[in-house]
Structures are given as C-alpha cells and as structure tokens.
Amino acid sequence: MDLNSGDTAWVLASTALVLLMTPGLAFFYGGMTQAKSTLNMMMMSFITICIVSVLWVVYGFSLAFTDSGSGLIGTISKSGLGTAVNELTNNGGPYGIPLLAFAGFQLMFAVITPALISGAIADRTKFLTWGVFVALWVTLVYFPVAHWVFYFGNKAADGTVTGAGWLAAKGVEDFAGGTAVHINAGAAGLALAIVLGRRIGFKKNPTRPHNLPLVLMGAGLLWFGWFGFNAGSALGANATAALALMNTQVATAAALGGWLLVEKIRDGHPTSLGAASGAVAGLVAITPACAFIAPWAAVLLGVLAGAVCSLAVGLKYKLNYDDSLDVVGVHMVGGIVGCLFIGFFGSSAVNAVGIDGLFYGGGWKLLGLQALGAFSVLAYSFVVTLILGFLLEKTLGFRISRDAELEGIDLTEHAETAYDFEGALGGGFGSGSVATKTKVALRADEEVPA
Amino acid sequence: MKLVTAIIKPFKLDDVKSALEAYGIQGMTVSEASGYGRQRGHTEVYRGAEYTVDLVPKVRLEVLVEDDDADSVVEVVVKSAQTGRIGDGKVWTVPVETVARVRTGERGPDAL
Numbered sequence: 428m429d430l431n432s433g434d435t436a437w438v439l440a441s442t443a444l445v446l447l448m449t450p451g452l453a454f455f456y457g458g459m460t461q462a463k464s465t466l467n468m469m470m471m472s473f474i475t476i477c478i479v480s481v482l483w484v485v486y487g488f489s490l491a492f493t494d495s496g497s498g499l500i501g502t503i504s505k506s507g508l509g510t511a512v513n514e515l516t517n518n519g520g521p522y523g524i525p526l527l528a529f530a531g532f533q534l535m536f537a538v539i540t541p542a543l544i545s546g547a548i549a550d551r552t553k554f555l556t557w558g559v560f561v562a563l564w565v566t567l568v569y570f571p572v573a574h575w576v577f578y579f580g581n582k583a584a585d586g587t588v589t590g591a592g593w594l595a596a597k598g599v600e601d602f603a604g605g606t607a608v609h610i611n612a613g614a615a616g617l618a619l620a621i622v623l624g625r626r627i628g629f630k631k632n633p634t635r636p637h638n639l640p641l642v643l644m645g646a647g648l649l650w651f652g653w654f655g656f657n658a659g660s661a662l663g664a665n666a667t668a669a670l671a672l673m674n675t676q677v678a679t680a681a682a683l684g685g686w687l688l689v690e691k692i693r694d695g696h697p698t699s700l701g702a703a704s705g706a707v708a709g710l711v712a713i714t715p716a717c718a719f720i721a722p723w724a725a726v727l728l729g730v731l732a733g734a735v736c737s738l739a740v741g742l743k744y745k746l747n748y749d750d751s752l753d754v755v756g757v758h759m760v761g762g763i764v765g766c767l768f769i770g771f772f773g774s775s776a777v778n779a780v781g782i783d784g785l786f787y788g789g790g791w792k793l794l795g796l797q798a799l800g801a802f803s804v805l806a807y808s809f810v811v812t813l814i815l816g817f818l819l820e821k822t823l824g825f826r827i828s829r830d831a832e833l834e835g836i837d838l839t840e841h842a843e844t845a846y847d848f849e850g851a852l853g854g855g856f857g858s859g860s861v862a863t864k865t866k867v868a869l870r871a872d873e874e875v876p877a
Numbered sequence: 878m879k880l881v882t883a884i885i886k887p888f889k890l891d892d893v894k895s896a897l898e899a900y901g902i903q904g905m906t907v908s909e910a911s912g913y914g915r916q917r918g919h920t921e922v923y924r925g926a927e928y929t930v931d932l933v934p935k936v937r938l939e940v941l942v943e944d945d946d947a948d949s950v951v952e953v954v955v956k957s958a959q960t961g962r963i964g965d966g967k968v969w970t971v972p973v974e975t976v977a978r979v980r981t982g983e984r985g986p987d988a989l
Binding site: 633635636690693694696698700701704737740741744753 | 921922923924925926928930
C-alpha cells in the first residue's frame with residue numbers, strides 16, 4: 428500500500444485537534460474548582476502532556492502497538508520510535524498513513540486519559556505524587572488496555588492477522604475509546620477518590636464552581652477537539668470518518684438537551700454547568716459507538732447519556748465518595764452507556780466491520796461482547812489503580828496537609844495564585860503590588876525615588 | 878457631627894446617590910460589601926447539589942453630616958433605597974468626635 432496524502436493530512440490534523448482537548452479539559456475542570464485551587468487543577472492536566480509524551484517515545488507506543496503474541500501487552504521492539512520512521516501503519520490491515528502519524532494520533536489519547544482522572548481528586552493532591560502516579564499508571568494500566576482494545580494486530584500479505592489485543596480479537600466494538608479512555612479513566616478516578624478520601628467540608632460545606640464561563644469554554648474546546656478524537660479514529664478521510672463526525676455532533680447536542688431536561692424537571696432551572704456537563708456526557712457516550720450506529724440512533728444515545736449521567740453524578744453523595752468533578756458519573760457511566768448501546772443498535776449495514784446488535788437481529792452476542800469489554804477494563808483499571816494509589820499514599824504520600832488544603836493548593840504546591848484580589852480596584856494600589864514594583868526597580872540597579 | 882452608614886442593594890446606588898445630591902450632600906464613600914440579614918442569602922444548584930450562598934453582595938455607603946441633618950439624610954436614603962422587598966438593607970448613624978480636611982487642616986463642620 429502506498430502513502431495516501433488525503434488520509435495522512437486528516438490524521439495529522441486530527442492529532443492537533445485531540446491535543447487541544449487536554450488544555451480544553453484543564454479549562455473545563457479549572458472553572459469547576461475553587462479560585463484558590465484552579466491553577467493546580469489545570470496543571471494536573473498540563474503535566475500529563477509532558478510526562479506521557481516522553482514515555483510514549485521511550486516505550487509507550489511500543490508496548491501498546493506491537494505484536495507480542497499474548498494479546499495482553501506489546502513488546503519494546505519499537506522503543507525510541509527510531510525504527511518507525513518511514514514505515515506505514517499496519518493495524519489489523521494496511522493504512523496509507525505513516526506509522527509516526529498514527530503514533531502521534533494515539534499519543535494524544537494516552538495524554539488525555541490520565542488527565543481525565545485528575546477531576547476526581549481536585550483540591551487535595553500532592554503534585555509530585557500525581558506526576559509519579561501518571562507515569563506509573565499509563566505504564567501499568569493505559570498502555571496494556573490500549574493494546575487490548577486498539578491493537579488489531581499485524582496483517583500479513585497472505586491475510587493472516589497476528590497479535591491483536593485480546594478484546595479487539597474477540598470483536599468488542601469500541602471505535603474511539605469508550606473503554607480504553609473513558610471507562611478506564613472513570614474507574615481509576617473512583618479508585619483514587621477512595622484512596623485520597625473526602626475533601627474538608629464534603630457535603631457539610633461544599634464548594635461551588637468559581638468560574639462557569641471557563642467551564643463552558645472548556646466544554647466547547649473539548650467538543651471541537653472531539654471531532655479529531657472520533658472522526659480521526661477512522662485513520663482516513665473517508666465515509667467512516669464522516670459518519671463518526673455526524674454522530675459525534677448529534678449525540679452531543681442531544682445529550683446537552685437531555686441533561687437540561689432532567690434539571691428543568693428535577694430542580695426547576697436549566698443550568699450552564701448542566702449544559703457543559705451534558706455535552707461532555709454525550710461526547711463520552713458516542714465515542715465507542717460513533718462509527719457503528721446510524722445518526723438517528725446517535726440522537727437516542729445522546730438523550731439517554733445526558734439523562735443517565737445527570738442522575739449518576741448524585742451517586743457520590745449517597746455513597747459518600749468525593750469524586751470532586753464527577754469523573755465517575757460522566758466518564759465511567761457515560762462510557763458504559765455508550766459501549767452497551769452498541770449491543771442493541773450496532774448495525775452491519777452502517778459499518779461492514781461491525782456486526783448486528785440485538786435490534787438488528789444479531790441476538791445477544793454483541794451485547795455480551797460489549798459488556799465483557801466494558802467491565803473487564805473497569806475491573807482491571809479499578810483494581811490496579813487502587814493498589815497503585817495505596818502504595819503511593821504509603822510511600823510518597825498522596826494528599827496535601829489539612830492546612831495546605833485550607834490555605835489553597837495553588838499557593839502551597841505552586842507558589843502562585845490565579846487571580847489578583849489585592850485591593851478593590853484589582854490590585855492597583857494594594858501594598859503587595861507596590862512592594863513588587865520596588866523589588867523590580869532595585870533588581871535593575873535603578874535608584875529608588877525618595 | 879454624625880456618620881450615616883447605609884447598606885443597600887447594589888442596583889439602588891444610583892437612585893440613592895441622586896437623592897442625596899438633590900438634598901445637598903456633597904461627598905460620600907462607597908464600597909462593595911457582602912452580608913445577610915433576615916433574608917438569609919439564597920440557594921444555587923450545581924449538578925443537582927444545592928448550595929446555600931449566605932453572603933449576598935451589597936453596597937456600603939458612608940456620609941458625614943452635621944447633627945441636624947442626620948435624621949433627614951437617613952430619611953432620604955430609606956426612601957430612595959426602598960423596593961419593599963426583603964433584603965433592602967439598613968441605615969444607621971453614629972456620633973463622630975472630629976473631622977479634619979486633609980488638604981487644608983480645617984476641623985469640625987467646616988471640614989464636611
């Protein structure tokens with residue numbers, strides 16, 4: 428197969444789109460925290476870009492996307508990516524795109540997945556431990572799970588496929604990462620929320636989002652980037668990409684409406700946080716299903732995901748775990764809804780690669796496969812993260828001190844604050860500002876005016 | 878002399894200011910404040926969870942007046958700040974020992 432410039436261009440552009448989702452997530456989460464911990468929240472996302480990108484080149488891509496024969500994890504044969512230069516992609520079949528374009532695209536998935544987890548442990552996580560956790564978690568959880576779900580093996584010229592990940596080989600349908608990204612991150616978020624414990628004032632004196640416009644902007648950026656996430660997963664500029672794009676749009680729109688409908692009926696008011704949350708719930712749910720169902724079914728999935736997730740975020744108050752920004756309620760629950768939905772509405776007429784679900788005469792087979800995919804990833808991620816979390820808690824310590832949490836994690840972990848609250852006019856005549864100016868003048872060896 | 882302090886709804890500031898100017902008051906100090914009285918704040922709902930917001934934004938307005946004017950100024954503020962709904966605010970006066978104008982050093986009523 429020759430290089431296809433149209434396909435390659437789309438995958439390169441999609442890579443940039445998916446990268447933007449991580450800063451978008453930082454805004455989405457950052458607006459939901461208190462003013463005193465917003466920078467830390469955003470930094471938890473940004474640091475994943477740093478750590479995971481480096482690990483990806485060193486061994487991450489190789490562990491996820493090479494053939495070891497086990498179906499559980501790859502090899503280190505492509506460490507450093509030196510041998511990948513000038514190679515074309517073969518993932519269950521040949522693609523006309525450079526292997527490095529595929530590797531770059533998949534890297535962005537590996538970056539955002541641990542970033543998603545950070546929302547469960549807002550306001551209280553030691554930054555150093557978080558960094559160590561991200562490195563260990565992608566190695567022990569994300570790279571193997573990506574291998575299970577996203578690696579379709581090496582297809583030889585005679586048509587034999589070897590080494591596919593065990594879930595991919597069984598035929599579990601997850602187009603863009605409902606299991607490997609969202610259920611994975613959601614289950615890990617639940618585990619860490621349990622390890623770190625509840626924030627001071629959970630339920631008794633809860634904190635409200637400090638900047639909802641930031642949340643809405645983050646949701647908008649996520650939505651924009653998600654077209655790369657879902658439609659880019661077609662690995663080509665083709666009809667499958669168009670289907671994924673359309674389904675992504677309508678499911679998200681419908682989920683936004685579904686969430687607001689529940690709010691209007693239950694609380695009396697449709698809220699902006701509800702609109703942002705509903706959109707993200709829809710994006711999560713359509714992710715596995717986007718290339719396997721018809722657009723009208725995507726609308727149905729969207730409404731369902733918006734309504735179910737808006738009810739699921741209340742679970743933490745009943746079960747007493749502080750999943751601060753609802754990673755479980757939105758990503759784990761939304762991911763499960765999307766994965767199982769394919770079992771009912773999946774159609775081989777829509778995508779010849781897929782098989783028919785329950786409503787298309789395919790029987791229970793596909794639903795069974797989807798449940799296996801969803802719950803095996805959930806269980807593996809939850810158990811490994813729980814163990815990893817407790818080990819880090821016992822060694823490095825995972826949670827900041829009570830005083831630091833009260834004072835604000837931005838100041839204690841980063842020596843910064845997001846906003847200048849000095850003085851009624853924005854700090855123009857605050858004593859701190861004057862002191863700063865004096866210091867700058869002295870440093871430049873200028874004379875201080877008498 | 879007396880210090881009249883008023884806590885009012887922020888959107889009534891322009892009305893109160895105009896009314897005080899019409900009465901002949903020449904200066905005032907205004908600052909942002911927050912607090913609550915009998916209305917006890919309000920509730921907001923985020924992702925289905927209710928939050929009670931105790932401290933409501935208010936404007937604090939301070940005017941220095943001569944003893945004879947104090948009652949009338951209180952009256953002017955009450956009239957112009959009133960909406961009749963809960964949370965309209967409070968006005969009070971306290972005696973002031975002395976006042977000095979910084980520019981000239983004038984003391985007492987001359988400094989008002």
